[in-house]
Amino acid sequence: MKYSTLAIAVIGGLGASFSALAEKQTDGENVEKIEVTGRAQQFYLDSNTRVGTKADADIMEIPLSVQVLTHQLIADQAARDITDLYRSIAGVSEFSYSGVTFRGFRDDANVFYDGVRGDPFSGFSVPQLFNVERVEVLKGPAAALYGGGEPGGMINYVSRQPSFNEEKNITVTGGNFSLLGASTELTGAVTDTMAYRFGAFYEAQDSFRNNADSENIEFAGGALFALGDNTQLTTTYDYIVQNLGGNRLRGVPVDDDGNFLVDPSYNANEKGDYQDLEALVLQANLQHNFNDNFTFNGTLRYLDNERDQAYHESRSWVDVNGDGVADINDETIQREYR
Incomplete structure (x- = not known):
């Protein structure tokens, strides 16, 4: 049979x-x-989030518009920085650098990490995803729950944490415009009550624009302590260096019909212009379950951020022809050094 x-x-x-x-x-x-x-x-659905409620909740059970971009989605799209993910977020579009437009409202400041303030990539820097486990997006005026007045929304980055599950990864990256990078990540148990994580990341790339390049360096990790059956302490660190050459890009001159007056590779910056970022983030999270109905979850975050920059800004046309009118016929633009 x-x-x-x-x-x-x-x-x-x-x-x-x-x-x-x-x-x-x-x-x-x-x-x-x-x-x-x-x-x-394969679906990229994660129905659990803390955004909007600040407690674990199912997305389908909260009256808010929340979208979660999982680590699997980030990996499958080979996303290297946050700008690679904007196309996957409904109602969100890239404005400039790492700035976004939420439902028509520009928002550059309402950025959180693990549910608290402290964005190491503030200003004109571009957030990298090496130390990010997933990205949570809260859309609409509900973002005011976090103290900001932006009506468009907010972004919360959930950082990668130490784990008792042993994992060792080495990644090598290559691509056009001389893209070259490598990263390594180690995590696992030290003892029955302690786990660790260590990660190192490096990537450099030129650009299709003249005098523009980027270099990103990051060291991240931490330790997890199981202090009992109901208590857990997680400590993490994140050291970030981002060097962007000639990064304050202000577009390419065009005429009234939208035709390029110069090659698209034009850049108002000189080769020596730069924007350098150095940041250190230290964080501790303590969780304790008193009973099934009462839980404590507290996070302490320290951030030190320093940015240095020097660049040229395009200003106005220069009356080279001497006809009393400064316009595109003069083919010369005045620049301001900042």
Whole structure:
């Protein structure tokens, strides 16, 4: 007698798994089993978030517009910085540098890490994703819950944490415009009550614009302490260096019809112009469960951020022809050094 069965199950709406069981049974013979498992489809759904409620909640059960970009989505899109992810966020578009427009409202400051203030990539720097586990986006006026008055929304970066699960990764990156980078990440248990994480990241790239390049260096890690069955202390550090050459890009001159007056690679900055960032972030998170209904979750975050920059800013046309009118016919632009 021969028979076979095929079963398909959807688990939690996150993905699908299937198993096929083929059995051959005859009188007096042992049963032979063959089992095949695999992933039928991948979804990027994470229904749990702390954004908007500041407590673990299901997105479908809170009256807010929240979108979560998971670590799997970041990896599958090979996203290196936050600008690579804006296309995946509904109602959000890139404004300039790392600035965004939420539902038509520009927002550069309403940025959180692990639910608290302290953005190391403030100003004209571009947030890197090496130390980011996932990105949570709260859209609409509900962002005022976090003290800001921006009606468009807010972004919360959830940083990567130490774990007892052992993992060792080494990544090498290459691409156009002389892109070259490498990173490593180690995590695992030190003892039964302590776990660690260490990560190092380096990446450098030129640009299609003249006198523009970038260099990113980051060291991140921390330690996790299980202080009891109901208490957990997590400490992390993040050291960031970002060197952007000629990064204050102000566009390319065009005429009244929108035609380029110069090559698209034009840059008002000189080769020696720069924007350098150095930041140090220290963070501690303590969680304690008193009972099933009462939990303490406190985060202390320290941030030191220093930025130095020097660049040229395009100002106005110069009357080179001496006709008393400064316009595109003069083909010379005045610059201001800042």
